[in-house]
Structure formats: C-alpha cells, structure tokens
Amino acid sequence: MIVLSEMLEVNSFNGWRETGGIKWRAEIQGGNLVIKVICPRCGRVGNLVRANHRTRVGFRIVHSASGWGCQFGWTQPEYDSLRSIYYSVRKRGRF
Secondary structure, three states: OHHHHHHHHHHHOOOOEEEOOEEEEEEEEOOEEEEEEEOOOOOOEEEEEEEEEOOEEEEEEEOOOOOOEEEEOOOOOOHHHHHHHHHHHHHHOOO
8 A cells, every 4th residue: 555655646746856867856754854855776655865874975774664665876877866865855955
C-alpha cells in the first residue's frame, strides 16, 4: 500500500523538477525544508541528505523512517546531479 501511494504521487509529477535526469522537489514537513528525490538507483521516493564520511562528502536518499536508503559517493555518476540539487536548495533556503 505504501509503495502504491508513492508511485501514484510520483506519476502525477505535481511540482517536480528535473536536474541531470533526476526528478526532485523541495517541500516543508514539520517546519523543516525537505528535498524529495526519485532515487536514480531504485526508483523510490526519498529524502536527500548529506552523508559525510571522513571528509569525503556523499549523499544518501533515505527511503524510510528507519534510515534505510541508497548512498551515492563522489565516484558515482549521479553524484554531480545530487550535489547541484542539494546545494541549490540549501544555499537559497527556499524552493
């Protein structure tokens, strides 16, 4: 059921933008600015967060409240697109 509702939300593409082939949108949840991304690896919707592992900055797309998600390091081709999405939203602090 949860996956079905996520897929219906993704297929409508209301407010989704695209950068480097990755669809994303910024929204406010509980007073916090959240970047929703359609994961280029598994196709599920998740929150884009920065993952810093010993000075090498990477990004995670967290798919569930338990923290499960896909991780993208600086050597992967999706890294540049995710980086531009993350910093364009976080530097501006708005949509």
